[in-house]
Amino acid sequence: MARGSELGTAVSGPSRVAAADEAVSLEELQLAARNHGLPLETLRYDVTPTGLHYLLTHYDIPAIDQPSWRLTVGGHTERTLTLDLATLRSMPRRTVRVTLECAGNGRARLLPRPVSQPWLVEAVGTADWTGTPLAEVLDQAGIRGGAVDVAFTGADHGIERGVEQDYARGLSLAEVLGPDVLLVDEMNGRPLPPQHGAPLRLLVPGWYGMTQVKWLRQITVLDHAFDGYQNATAYRLIRGVEEAGEPVTRIEPRALMLPPGFPDFMSRVRVVDAGRHQLQGRAWSGWAPIAGVEVSTDSGLSWQPAELGPAAGRWSWRGWTFAWDATTPGERELCCRAIDESGRAQPIDQPWNRQGMANNMIQRVRVVVR
């Protein structure tokens, strides 16, 4: 790992926060052009059509030769497994509908703005993921006594804040043994696309996207806590520079609405005709089922309950609707917010942290009624 830091900060600088008057840079724009969010009108689909699901790639989408690809499972285990895709596919399989969200969602709306992938609010998507329960594979390898964490390593290689690395994340043994934690090779009933981790990715429902390791090539059971870069440095809730901070884990509750009416190309301001409009949207939380959604049609001054649609499985977003009587012409700001059964809710004030993680500040949609 040492070699990366010798390249200098022009190649790989430390994390930083934009100055008060500093607009989005071409560096941030490079990330925004590669990665992409869910166009908000496509919240209309229960399952996000492939290609519209949000996508965040830390380094490059790697070139993987599928016939020669193997998954290694070892470390603090009875035996080391080397599995090809056919063997994995011959094991028991499950399909789970899961909403995934990037931990950095909403980052670009924070003030001051953490400089990284500049998401506004759209880094989310829902898919039907199919694969083998991780517990089956770990059971075949045989977890030895004293196991603590499990590390997942991808084939994507890069440098980040001076640290050269293959992308890797660790999780506690207790977290990875759940029945819905899968090694996934199908998305929406089709082979996993390259950009979503083909041939194999990890799926840990309820956790932010950094956990869902793509292009998985190695699983290592550890008898100690995993201390790799992506756990120890990158995905932390930090306010001060020197602070270690708490780790980013599960998805905070969020509601999003389909922007009503039609947009202006450039400003994305929405235009609706005066009258009754059925607002609709989705809400989700990685902590607990959604308990309620509220809508404000006056910039957050007052709130009214939305009607929840049918529950759609523990890990999928839930639909909601709200009848809005847009009587008076003029500009409005529509907002929505979710609360889950654990009591977690969305803040109106920004939950600022240095890396812009787990920011679930409420959505605001500018609408002109005519």
Next chain:
Amino acid sequence: MARGSELGTAVSGPSRVAAADEAVSLEELQLAARNHGLPLETLRYDVTPTGLHYLLTHYDIPAIDQPSWRLTVGGHTERTLTLDLATLRSMPRRTVRVTLECAGNGRARLLPRPVSQPWLVEAVGTADWTGTPLAEVLDQAGIRGGAVDVAFTGADHGIERGVEQDYARGLSLAEVLGPDVLLVDEMNGRPLPPQHGAPLRLLVPGWYGMTQVKWLRQITVLDHAFDGYQNATAYRLIRGVEEAGEPVTRIEPRALMLPPGFPDFMSRVRVVDAGRHQLQGRAWSGWAPIAGVEVSTDSGLSWQPAELGPAAGRWSWRGWTFAWDATTPGERELCCRAIDESGRAQPIDQPWNRQGMANNMIQRVRVVVR
């Protein structure tokens, strides 16, 4: 169309160019987060995997009920046709491999920067498109004498610089009768995804993306030149504010390389070990076949020919390779440029225009050799 302009410039302002020191705005970022380019490493695929192809949506991806959807074909014709998808699919079909590029590609690198979708260099993709030749459908309708243009109208509705509209483009009759001009309902052997125009889009190989009307609902043969917004105002090569300018038409030649080595997450600077590296990339032009590609490893001071891969059909990009001996550690800027058989080539200086259209300035890739 009058109602749109009454909404005011806060909703829908005139086109503008950024001030010299004006960085990318949150408005531009909204577009960058919705739309997306091709991650450059995925130039490795002959056919871009679905979901990685560039995507530019002017307004919203519309909600279309496919069973009740119909295509209307009429205007200056012997008869008016109303066609459902099954009827269209029962007609003769063709598959063509076509590289598409957004006319605004490269816009965000122009100085001063036209304010619109802020593409850097990645608004491109190649797909196998399947559908019915447009000429077959027009033949069934019967084109009357004196026909001049054909207008194509989509289901996507919005407002742009004060003009409320359904997205529509016109083409001359001569352009639309070619055998490869298709009404497309399949992409890469699968039903057309919503974001690429389901259930039906126009495909005019060789032309920039604005021509490839998505969510097509109406084809109108005209006995006069089409003068709609997207032809008369939006896609023009204009330098002065009051100028009418020339229309944007076919794709200018361009070469892109897969950035070698591995990237830094934030700066996207590439790191390679000293030694020989096989650079590879793609080149295309809508005017004529690619005649050659050249590579510079010294920021454009000197150029050497790349080796062209096999020709891949008239409308598809062509692969190229170049053996680079990266002997000395340090920073390099790699460049590439294409020339086509019509003699059109890529400029080193920016071909600036007010809307940032058809900018095919050469690509520059920062690499650190270690």
